[in-house]
Amino acid sequence: xxxxxxxxxxxxxxxxxxxELLQRMGTGLxxxxxxSILTDQGLLAGTSPAxxxxxxxxxxxxxxxxxxxxxxxxxxxxxPSQVDTFDPKPALEKYNGQRPPSAEIKTxxxxxxxxxxxxxxxxYGQSGTxxxxxxxxxxxxxxxxxxxxxxxxxxxxxxxxxxxxxxGETQPTRPSMGSWLLYGLGTENQNLPGFVxxxxxxxxxxxxxxxxxxxxxxxxxxxxxxxxxxxKRVIAHINNTQLTRGSQREQLDLLKQMNELHLERRxxxxxxxxxxxxxxxxxxxxxxxxxxxxxxxxxxxxTREAYGPGEFANACLASRRxxxxxxxxVQVYYGNGQPWDDHENIADHAKKxxxxxxxxxxxxxxxxxxxxxxxxxxxxxxxxxxxxxSEGAKGxxxxxxxxxxxxxxxxxxxxxxxxxTDEFGFAAVENKVHVHDLHATLLHLxxxxxxxxxxxxxxxxxxxxxxxxxxxxxxxx
Numbered sequence: 389x390x391x392x393x394x395x396x397x398x399x400x401x402x403x404x405x406x407x408e409l410l411q412r413m414g415t416g417l418x419x420x421x422x423x424s425i426l427t428d429q430g431l432l433a434g435t436s437p438a439x440x441x442x443x444x445x446x447x448x449x450x451x452x453x454x455x456x457x458x459x460x461x462x463x464x465x466x467x468p469s470q471v472d473t474f475d476p477k478p479a480l481e482k483y484n485g486q487r488p489p490s491a492e493i494k495t496x497x498x499x500x501x502x503x504x505x506x507x508x509x510x511x512y513g514q515s516g517t518x519x520x521x522x523x524x525x526x527x528x529x530x531x532x533x534x535x536x537x538x539x540x541x542x543x544x545x546x547x548x549x550x551x552x553x554x555x556g557e558t559q560p561t562r563p564s565m566g567s568w569l570l571y572g573l574g575t576e577n578q579n580l581p582g583f584v585x586x587x588x589x590x591x592x593x594x595x596x597x598x599x600x601x602x603x604x605x606x607x608x609x610x611x612x613x614x615x616x617x618x619x620k621r622v623i624a625h626i627n628n629t630q631l632t633r634g635s636q637r638e639q640l641d642l643l644k645q646m647n648e649l650h651l652e653r654r655x656x657x658x659x660x661x662x663x664x665x666x667x668x669x670x671x672x673x674x675x676x677x678x679x680x681x682x683x684x685x686x687x688x689x690x691t692r693e694a695y696g697p698g699e700f701a702n703a704c705l706a707s708r709r710x711x712x713x714x715x716x717x718v719q720v721y722y723g724n725g726q727p728w729d730d731h732e733n734i735a736d737h738a739k740k741x742x743x744x745x746x747x748x749x750x751x752x753x754x755x756x757x758x759x760x761x762x763x764x765x766x767x768x769x770x771x772x773x774x775x776x777x778s779e780g781a782k783g784x785x786x787x788x789x790x791x792x793x794x795x796x797x798x799x800x801x802x803x804x805x806x807x808x809t810d811e812f813g814f815a816a817v818e819n820k821v822h823v824h825d826l827h828a829t830l831l832h833l834x835x836x837x838x839x840x841x842x843x844x845x846x847x848x849x850x851x852x853x854x855x856x857x858x859x860x861x862x863x864x865x
Contacts, residue, residue, distance in 0.1 A: 444606050445582055447574040450835025455799025455864070457576070457763045458711040459569070459830060461719045462704075462748060464740075465550065465591045466728030469505075469774035469784050470792040471813040472737050475537045476509040476518045479811045480776055491777050493814050496544040496786045497731075502812060503778035506735045515803030522741035525749035531803040532752055532761075534863045535794045538807020538816035541772055541823050544786040546592045546726055549771035552823050556852045560596040563843075565827060566717040567600040567607040568852045572841045573834065576714030579677040581610035583717045584710055586703040588615035589724025598719065602845040604662060609719070612682070614703045619683040681709050694750040699723075701747035708754050711764050728770055731783040752796060761797045765833050767826075769793030776812045789815035793826070799833045801865045824857035832859045 471477050481504040509518045512527035519527040541552050548558035555562040566583035575582025585598045598609030695701040707718040730736045755761040773791025774784035790809040807819035828838040842849040
């Protein structure tokens with residue numbers, strides 16, 4: 389007996405998408421509800437199913453006049469101690485070794501008595517802001533910096549706090565801030581990724597920290613391992629040594645047409661395929677600028693010496709080169725893993741500070757000299773702070789109740805501090821700033837109303853700041 393399948397129409401043998409199945413069930417009535425949902429999401433607005441015909445990275449208008457165009461996030465992963473960096477507490481010296489009732493705050497691990505800082509603080513600039521001796525170069529720039537001393541976050545664990553600082557949620561299911569910025573604003577340079585992550589290795593949690601999550605894949609951060617800033621190795625295999633650009637373009641156009649036909653058969657809703665189409669286009673365009681931007685030897689000897697040596701210094705210099713060329717957001721991780729996590733000896737902060745102090749000051753001065761400081765917001769900080777009480781003999785535990793970050797440039801008031809922690813530096817007590825508030829403020833500086841930057845997914849509208857967040861207008865210039 390012949391196989392019945394041999395007499396079936398060829399198209400009935402191919403897999404059906406959910407949309408096609410709904411269209412064929414009940415004379416298509418099942419697709420009516422789906423169509424209304426897609427229309428609500430803006431996915432059936434009369435455009436071609438092959439939405440890759442438009443460029444999702446093209447610059448988009450802001451909600452209102454922006455103060456800045458770019459963000460550079462200098463991320464001290466691991467959690468720097470606020471009372472040893474930017475929030476001096478003389479009471480720790482007075483009550484050193486004691487355990488007052490106000491120190492009974494739950495953190496991740498058991499802590500002992502109060503522990504004075506091994507570092508001295510001194511006043512810098514016309515503002516007289518006190519800064520730890522481990523940051524003399526940053527201290528020299530303090531009149532350009534706003535220190536927020538009243539930050540707090542949800543939990544004292546690395547993974548959820550890293551996710552909160554990067555994506556506004558403690559679970560690895562939300563888009564990162566850089567992805568939200570690209571989705572909302574696009575980027576100025578179409579030959580480079582709009583969101584670049586410079587990290588020499590893999591931090592705790594890893595790629596989820598710069599993930600696009602449910603946003604289209606083209607908005608994911610592009611990680612660059614800056615442990616070796618050889619321009620030919622930073623982005624491997626970007627150049628085609630076999631074909632001319634014209635031949636590459638012809639091949640890519642053919643492949644794009646085939647992918648778009650496949651996408652159209654799937655209803656134009658295949659996010660991974662759409663992301664692949666856009667990533668191929670980006671890879672082709674990157675051949676013109678991607679390696680050049682990481683060629684730090686193009687800089688003058690004086691500029692290289694100003695930033696100093698080391699992978700973090702190179703990343704700071706590369707971040708200036710990236711925003712100079714129109715990249716929307718650059719994240720610079722201090723290092724692999726969680727290097728600022730000094731449980732055993734807080735004095736080790738000095739070694740890490742030495743690696744970042746000069747490059748950060750050079751970055752601020754370099755941006756100012758090139759007219760980029762007004763257009764670029766710099767954010768410095770970790771995922772949380774550390775306890776004023778000791779853990780073991782000389783270390784400090786994680787502390788989510790109160791810590792410090794600082795902002796500079798891009799419409800931020802310089803030479804000021806905002807908010808306070810209690811007399812020992814355990815918890816924020818005045819003008820408290822949650823991570824959602826920080827994100828709302830950063831979006832505001834780039835011309836975005838954080839309540840209006842939304843994406844409909846799984847039946848609800850999501851946003852970077854979830855259902856809270858306020859703009860800290862007091863720190864705006």
